[in-house]
Amino acid sequence: MQTPADGVSTPKSKSVSRSSAPYQTSRYPLGCLTSARRRLSYRLPSKRRVPPSTPFQETLDQQKGALLLQKQWTLYSVTPMHNFSYNKLKEYSKHLSATIAAEKQKGVAVDPGTDFNLKASFSCLPGLRGKEKDPTAILVQITGKSQTQHSKAGTEERIVWTGWFCGTYAEEDILEVIPETFTCLPLFLINGSETFTTIVGTWFQQAFDCCFGKLVIRSHDLRWLAAMCAGYEVHGHVPTTELVFSVPVEPHMDISFAIHPEDFKTLWNDIQKSKDEVTVEEVEHLFQCLYSHFFRHFKIHLSATQLVKVTVAVVSAHCDGKVKFFSKDHLVRVLGFFTEIAINNIQY
Structure with a gap:
């Protein structure tokens, strides 16, 4: 098309x-x-x-x-x-x-x-x-x-x-x-x-x-999606949380950051102040923590890259508008985000 x-x-x-x-x-x-x-x-x-x-x-x-x-x-x-x-x-x-x-x-x-x-x-x-x-x-x-x-x-x-x-x-x-x-x-x-x-x-x-x-799903919307879905309760098998970053170099290179879902959820629960809303400051704080952790181990500044894909327990979304839903329990909530x-x- x-x-x-x-x-x-x-x-x-x-x-x-x-x-x-x-x-x-x-x-x-x-x-x-x-x-x-x-x-x-x-x-x-x-x-x-x-x-x-x-x-x-x-x-x-x-x-x-x-x-x-x-x-x-x-x-x-x-x-x-x-x-x-x-x-x-x-x-x-x-x-x-x-x-x-x-x-x-x-x-x-x-x-x-x-x-x-x-x-x-x-x-x-x-x-x-x-x-x-x-x-x-x-x-x-x-x-x-x-x-x-x-x-x-x-x-x-x-x-x-x-x-x-x-x-x-x-x-x-x-x-x-x-x-x-x-x-x-x-x-x-x-x-x-x-x-x-x-x-x-x-x-x-x-x-x-x-x-x-x-x-097209922008990088900042992908960050919001990762943060908002971090606290969702999912029964059964929970896939590893994965964040994929595009590095602005030639030839093209992506960095995949895999995080245990429970660790990701614990970190977000420590940051989020209200269960009824999410603020931009909380989202930025979450990713600054992730960036600092990654730099400590690999000496790479993820803040200089673009987040292009997010995979969490309930959904996987790419910046090109490709998505996959994993959980029926939270499908309506995720659809509200994309709406x-x-x-x-x-x-x-």
Whole structure:
């Protein structure tokens, strides 16, 4: 999937905002997902509220819930969708299926492992809700039939692409200013080929006059993520906490800093003053302690590097917008963190 240069967020990037309309939305040709324009400036938060632990609710189908874990997802931000209706999901399924079939007939190399019987399906994920006013998450799946020797009918249906929209713990002041004709699901996660992503994204843009932008996770947001997830209680096997830093040298080199999860949690508990919020001073203090420890042993200043990947007990996230979720118990809380980043990536 091709994204224009202004669709990739970098700390030094600038964009020109338009004040004539509340949302920067338009229609785009097939084959290109165009990013929503960024705000003129990105204000670093001085503190973030720690959302309450909200596990999968009983209304979320466990089979669907399992699809969201242990897969690598690519993050996008999405502007509000105009005239989207939860009552028309079956209709949307038919329209998107017809679009995919039409693209395949044009000779688009959709998926060599499937036949022409590709279909799309829309469904709700009501269990992914942090608070009552959160919009209901939407799951979009594309399935196809592949030849298999073990299937009695000679074909077996399999999921070839998955995407889902959510707005967990979305700020109420943002939701209140959005007109009733718009649905705000700012975070879009996909797992599948770029071809399907382009087809699905373009269909949404044309159907609901919205824009997609590739979500880049900044180094300071990764530090916040590591700090906020450090205190989460996780049952069962807990992977080693790993921080990966990019060294500004040629040839390119990364430094991996592995920390025992209990040591990381103990350090954070000694620093965090309130269980209800996290401050920027606490995050900076945590990483200064880690930098000092690393320098003491290896004589390397990690403060001169860029944090590019964080792996903690509940999630793994890379600066290029690739994430993987490990724990269903804290999925909703982590989605709230990425929802905030997605909202900041949109020009309102």
